[in-house]
Amino acid sequence: MAAPRGWLGTVEAEGISGRQGSSGVEVVFPSDPATPAPLCPHGPTLLFVKVNQGKEETRRFYACSACRDRKDCNFFQWEDEKLSGARLAAREAHNQKCQPPLSRTQCVERYAARHQFQPTFHRFFLPLLLYTVLFRRYVKFIELSLSQRKFCQGCQQLLLPDDWEKHQEHRVVGDISITQLKRPSQLLYPLENKKTNAQYLFTDRSCQFLVDLLSTLGFTRVLCVGTPRLHELIRLKASGEKKSNIKSLLLDIDFRYSQFYMEDSFCHYNMFNHHFFDGKAALEVCRTFLQEDKGEGVIMVTDPPFGGLVEPLAVTFKKLIAMWKEGQSQDNSQKELPIFWIFPYFFEFRIRQFFPSFCMLDYQHFHRTFICVDEAMKYGCMLEVDYDNHALYKHGKTGRKQSPVRIFTNIPPNKIILPSEEGYRFCPLCQRYVSLENQHCEHCNSCTSKGSVPGHQDHDLGQRQILNQLSHPDAPKFTLCEDGRKWNHCFLCKKCVKPSWIHCSICSHCALPDHSCGAPKDGCFICGELDHKRSTCPKIATSKKVNKAVRKQKQRKSNKMKMGTTKGQSMNHTSVTRKKSRRERAHQYLCS
Template sequence: MAAPRERLEIVEAEGSSGSLGSSAAEVVLPSDLATPAPMCPHGPTLLFVKVSQGKEETRRFYACSACRDRKDCNFFQWEDEKLSEARLAAREAYNRRCQPPLSRVQCVERYLRFIELPLSQRTFCQKCQQLLLPDEWEDHPGHPVVSNVSVTQLKRPSQLLYPLENKKTNAQYLFADRTCRFLIDLFSSLGFRRALCVGTPRLHELIRLKASGDVKFNLKSLLLDIDFRYSQFYMEDSFCHYNMFNHHFFDGKAALDVCRTFLQEDKGEGVIMVTDPPFGGLVEPLAVTFKKLIAIWKEGQRQDDNPKELPIFWIFPYFFESRICQFFPSFCMLDYQVDYENHTLYKHGKTGRKQSPVRIFTNIPPSKIILPVEEGYRFCPLCQRYVSLENQHCEHCNSCTSKDGRKWSHCFLCHKCVKPSWIHCSICNQCALPDHSCKGPKDGCFICGELDHKRSSCPNISTTKRVNKAARKQKQRKSNKMKMETTKGQSMNHTSATRKKKRRERAHQYLCS
């Protein structure tokens, strides 16, 4: 699977369904923003700049942070666009209408009432994805329901709720139980007492389920997730409605305080953050969000303490390794292959592929992480870490080089190991698939054309920004001049018409006198 570019393909603002061909959009980091971003139903939007055929366009625009498809959230606003008070009020009203029908407090009150009901009255509406109280049954006529909802079912909400499988927005592909057991056992063996689960609802519920049945199990968790449906099943200290693409807590300061208390408990000791973002999401805004969570954790540290890092497990496809390590240089990628229960490709079995491309990126030293031998992993004494059985140590690279679980081959012309299906192309002067196009890779920098970095880290970006800023100013001056000329012309036309009218009136009076 080819590595996707760290850019967003966009459509025209007017909503046409066709793509812009070679056009792409790159996110502008929050530090570059002069004013607060406008809000959509998913919280603060992100600022993008459109790049077409190697040139950055002058106009930047705001779009939804969570939805990469405008069918899911059609917010679009040019950065320099001025909105009327009426339009702003209409947008605020729309954003309010798109929020969950019940507040967080109301959800907790309903949950407490629900668990007090006798088993025969506990009902879940599958169509509305909602726990029903007896006085609400008549509002759901003909809807498929689950009756006699047990306490065990309430503790496994991911089995009651339909997964939201939009890979660009929610991507609710749930961990297989095998993966959850591995993570839970690993966290316990490493001595962690708290797990901040960012977008990992299945892991969160299995941690809580094991804690409720094993008094010796000393691990608790807090779930941050954009799926508000989970608010029906958890108290305030167990779940926060959260958008990981813009660090937005939908329930405001109260939810932020819950997260802060969880991260800073015991002066920040014994906590790990584990996150499984949608694979269609951009790495850049995710990295910004995770650094904000790290900053909250650091607030609870003593100033005289030795500088430490918040332990993190970022679960993402292996072909994002260079992008993730660009933002977190201390991260390394483990060989462990993460499986999903409801994904047709990323799981074991007849319907899945032999190797899952999803890996764990972490700042925990890999020598401390023991991978299960019974699942096909071995310890490499030279690398001092666990690797897959087919990942053989290369004496030339002095490393176990495979990324996808297969045995890679060393290319002496490229001076590195490559996938076994690749061959060295004398035209491209690099290894690639036998049937590849020799036009060269499409990734790289849009500004200078080099392949070893992206536009956001280009050393020439400051020069380009100055040129673009000057172009924007020139365009703005031209636009203002045209507006002034138009206004002046309209004013002159009005004056001329008034004078003609007065002359006609005087002439009429003269003829009639």
């Protein structure tokens, strides 16, 4: 999983700080998909709009789908902005300049130019050339002796002897073993994020749990979307002594994996806009993988960045599901592509809005390796810190060790067995495995506790702000949960709430004891209800009509003011011209 994203520059910062003042930034999916979105170095951009409670929508704008921080990708364009040909050409040149030096397309172009292939030839045989170029380079590297296998840490590139001279002033590591080549996520530095300088990857323990679970469920193919370490472990098991029959395909935005994997096991991919950077060839690789054996035995496992917006992710996953369904017969049209979506539990409501068949498993022992870029660059080695033991996320003597990350899946929960040795039991009423602390509520008829997250008490503002950085406006205001204890049932709210919450008669709902009753609610910006967001409000059509009428009225008023100003300026100009003419005639009369 990539590092948590920041926000869309100044506009987004206002959205976050304004969330407490009932404002935010939303993604807009145009009703006319035929109109293509402008491109940035990360593929098609997304259309955003800033919304405020009780106010009309502001001007829409396009921004990067992958980077929430304008320092990482500064693309910005108003929706109705008309660009000149020169600006479009400059943008295209910039996008080409920002492409990674290790992209397969560039490798093919260099190979074709070196061998004087015609453009039509290497475009037609693109998949074969991709395999040939990268396979030859990777095989040459493996055939080198251990002392000759070198890796440039500055350029993050495997070096052949012909490359040594160009990198002699860089920090180069030698003696790269075959084992290291099979675990590229441990060899590569994490991509630097300007806000956090960190990247989060699954620990081996979490990956092992997933592999064992997938094997128990009988899956033979795994589409790994943003889960490089899971992909590595699956491939290691497939090539080990006790060979596994599970295959995997990695879709990830980190282009550097292309030098370690062939095109049949890795696609450079942006999960926020369903963009394959290597074009149709990569798209067909993914399609073939999903539709193999008529789509039987395949599952998608995805671990998006915590700062990723749920809506574009859901749209992308539905496109992958549609791709899988293309290989299904009409008899299986009701079947669903099995999915494991690994995400924080406080996004449950948003995820189930887009995927009603999903349920949240109670497994709480997902841990990530926290990798510090600054320290890694300083010492020239990978410094991996367990997510739970990092200074920002440490627990202390009274802290909790469960993770806020859960598995959301459309697989029936009674088929997923959680390990009893880690503190899980089967609830016969819910027909699923839950943690020992999660007690069944007879009023809700469910085991309602969400478990715990790293941190101290609910009023620990510092920890709350840290975890809020991993969230976005789609999420409710996040507060730290109790230590996995049973939630209390509130008969007024008709649901179970956190043990530290109490019912407020002024707000008419449960909240923290020290909450501000006058603070704006995180409900719908149009009607104020708490059970849905603005994008799904039943009154949104009426609101748009009112906003359109208000905008037209403002436009007419603005046009009148402009016409009045222009008319006044014209009259003033005529008056000045007449006075000037009189002075000139008087001057001529006196001179004569």
